[in-house]
Amino acid sequence: MDILLILRNLYGSQGFFEEEEYLSESDRNVISEAMALKEKYGGTVSAVLFSEDTPDCEKTLKKVYTYGVSKAYHVVFQDFDFSDTKTFAKVIAKVIERTFPGYDLFLFGRLAYDGDAVTIATMTAEHLRLPRVVYSKEIEKKNDHLICRKCISPKEEAALEVRMPALVQSIREKGIRRQPKIADIVRAYSDAEIYQLDGETVYRDIYAGASSVRLVSETEPDDAKEKELKILNGVSDIESAEALIHTLKELGFSADGL
Numbered sequence: 001m002d003i004l005l006i007l008r009n010l011y012g013s014q015g016f017f018e019e020e021e022y023l024s025e026s027d028r029n030v031i032s033e034a035m036a037l038k039e040k041y042g043g044t045v046s047a048v049l050f051s052e053d054t055p056d057c058e059k060t061l062k063k064v065y066t067y068g069v070s071k072a073y074h075v076v077f078q079d080f081d082f083s084d085t086k087t088f089a090k091v092i093a094k095v096i097e098r099t100f101p102g103y104d105l106f107l108f109g110r111l112a113y114d115g116d117a118v119t120i121a122t123m124t125a126e127h128l129r130l131p132r133v134v135y136s137k138e139i140e141k142k143n144d145h146l147i148c149r150k151c152i153s154p155k156e157e158a159a160l161e162v163r164m165p166a167l168v169q170s171i172r173e174k175g176i177r178r179q180p181k182i183a184d185i186v187r188a189y190s191d192a193e194i195y196q197l198d199g200e201t202v203y204r205d206i207y208a209g210a211s212s213v214r215l216v217s218e219t220e221p222d223d224a225k226e227k228e229l230k231i232l233n234g235v236s237d238i239e240s241a242e243a244l245i246h247t248l249k250e251l252g253f254s255a256d257g258l
Contacts, residue, residue, distance in 0.1 A: 002102065007060070030108070074196050108167070132169070146166055
């Protein structure tokens with residue numbers, strides 16, 4: 001099983017509840033999960049960091065190597081708006097298509113570049129046409145499928161089976177966090193190479209020849225209208241989609257296939 005970790009960069013800004021400076025707890029969590037899967041099923045674990053070129057990036061990726069990751073990649077940007085989640089998801093998907101074809105599992109931590117909104121993970125999976133699981137607590141491999149135990153509410157869990165390759169956003173809490181080994185630490189700070197990829201080129205290629213969009217009108221909901229909040233959730237994306245279709249029908253929308 002070949003696994004790619006998509007890391008979140010702290011930029012040397014330690015969170016209030018973080019134990020260390022460069023890797024977030026959610027990233028250390030998925031590194032431990034990936035290494036456990038590698039030890040159980042074989043394969044490789046690589047990690048990729050999308051960020052501007054700052055001194056902290058090398059320290060982050062060196063730290064990743066101390067946990068036993070095989071290769072660490074840095075997708076470098078000079079000036080990029082990481083809050084533009086739609087564009088960023090396209091960039092991640094394009095980098096995966098070009099550099100990491102044939103991987104079995106793409107693993108995001110709970111706190112990716114959009115916090116725990118799972119927006120980027122979901123859009124990346126859509127661009128790659130991959131099944132995706134969010135809020136996975138535990139992963140098992142069964143032939144060419146993954147069995148993911150996931151949270152669907154604060155009190156409910158479910159097991160979801162998806163075919164590989166797949167994308168998973170993990171909140172794994174079970175088990176003991178992997179500790180760096182002496183051999184991995186020595187390798188990280190002696191001969192481990194950080195592979196750099198040009199993010200600017202990927203961004204330009206995505207939007208090459210794209211026409212500009214002009215805003216025709218801007219509308220806002222009428223404040224006088226009665227508002228109701230509905231949470232659309234299900235064990236799988238199919239159940240969530242069925243809930244959305246049911247809600248649209250209740251609101252009077254109709255279309256072929258609804």
